[in-house]
Amino acid sequence: MSRLGDALAARLSFLAVRNTLYKAVYDARKPRKATNDLTYREKGVIAAGAGAVGALVSNAFETRMVRRIGDVGRPERFVRADVSHGQLSAGLGAHVLRAALLNGLLTWCYDQMNIRMRTTFGDSFINAPGALLVTAALATVVVLPVDNIKTRLQYAYADPALNRLAYGNKGLVAAAKAFQYEGGYTYFAGAYPFYIRMFIYSLSTVYVSNMLERRARRNSRSK
Numbered sequence: 580m581s582r583l584g585d586a587l588a589a590r591l592s593f594l595a596v597r598n599t600l601y602k603a604v605y606d607a608r609k610p611r612k613a614t615n616d617l618t619y620r621e622k623g624v625i626a627a628g629a630g631a632v633g634a635l636v637s638n639a640f641e642t643r644m645v646r647r648i649g650d651v652g653r654p655e656r657f658v659r660a661d662v663s664h665g666q667l668s669a670g671l672g673a674h675v676l677r678a679a680l681l682n683g684l685l686t687w688c689y690d691q692m693n694i695r696m697r698t699t700f701g702d703s704f705i706n707a708p709g710a711l712l713v714t715a716a717l718a719t720v721v722v723l724p725v726d727n728i729k730t731r732l733q734y735a736y737a738d739p740a741l742n743r744l745a746y747g748n749k750g751l752v753a754a755a756k757a758f759q760y761e762g763g764y765t766y767f768a769g770a771y772p773f774y775i776r777m778f779i780y781s782l783s784t785v786y787v788s789n790m791l792e793r794r795a796r797r798n799s800r801s802k
Contacts (some may be wrong), residue, residue, distance in 0.1 A: 591669060592633075592637040592639070592640055593633040593634065593636070593637055593678070595786045596629070596632055596633040596636045596637070597629045597630050597632070597633035597678075597682060597784070599627075600628075600629040600632055600633070600790065600793075601625055601626055601629040601682075602627045602788070604628070604629065605617065605622065605625055608625065618681050619686070619687050619690035619691055619694075620687065622687070623684070623686045623687035623690075624687050624692065625679070625680055625684065625686075626682040626683050626686035626785075627679040627683030628679070628686075629682060630678035630679050630681060630682030630683070631675045631678050631679040631682075633678055633682075633713075634671075634674045634675045634677070634678035634679075634692075635671070635675060638666070638667065638668075638670070638671050638674050638675075639663075639666045639667050639759075640671075641664075641674060641752065642665075642666040642667075642669045642733040643663065643666055644669065645730055645733040645734050646659055646662045646666075646733065646734055647736045650660070652663075654666045657741065658734070662797055663765035664737050665737060665748075667730055668732075668748065669733045669735070669748060670728075670729045670730070670731075670732030670733040670748070673725055673728045673729035673732055673750045674729050674749055674768075675751075676725055676750075677722055677725040677726050677729050679776060680721060680722050680725060681780075682784075684714075684717060684721060684722065684779075685714055685718055685777075685781045685784070685785045686719055686788075687786055688710075688713065688714040688717050688718075689710050689714045689781060689785045689786070691708065692713045692714060693706055693707070693710045693724050694712035696709050696710055710730050711778055711782055711785075711786060712778065714777075714781050714785070715774055715775075715777035715778040715781055716774065718777045718781070719770055719774045719777055723767055723769070723770060723773050723776075724735065724754075724766035724767065724768065725732065726773065727757075727765065727766055727767075727768060727769070728750050728753050728754050728757070728766075730751075731746060731753050731757065732746055732748055732749075732750065732753055733767065744756045744757075744760065754766075
């Protein structure tokens with residue numbers, strides 16, 4: 580499978596599971612009155628659980644993607660002949676934690692910021708973009724360190740001799756060694772592209788889900 584194929588498989592499998600599961604649990608848990616809705620905390624918990632399940636399903640594809648991207652341009656002896664080695668378990672705990680934090684945080688923060696923006700500016704066109712910008716910023720601060728740990732674990736070679744630092748596929752070990760040898764900034768490497776990614780991701784998941792929920796409630800009231 581090509582690098583593009585791995586990337587598409589990782590993203591599509593995660594989004595498909597996350598969005599489908601979130602919608603299913605939301606529909607099962609939402610109040611039966613069309614004018615009511617779950618609280619932002621309840622929706623955040625559902626989103627966190629859906630994201631965690633999505634990470635479990637997509638971890639193998641995510642690992643292949645990370646390894647293929649990292650191997651580009653490396654000397655032949657460092658290029659993996661079998662990128663599938665350990666892909667089911669590599670960085671799995673960090674990946675699940677990252678997905679739970681990310682999806683729960685995005686849903687909670689976006690709902691909260693939307694309410695605050697509406698209270699301040701009324702029904703303005705800037706509400707959704709403003710809420711998305713703040714949500715992406717908070718996600719970058721909270722989630723990026725976990726994302727970097729996940730990437731380290733997924734990219735590590737099976738042969739410890741080939742790794743600059745040995746983590747043993749343990750998130751806490753990776754976090755401690757990263758801080759010891761590279762300093763605290765290493766947790767926020769890639770902050771700018773990650774922020775842009777979070778904005779696009781929240782736009783394609785939280786914003787779209789919220790829009791579909793509002794449309795469903797309007798349709799229910801009109802019947």
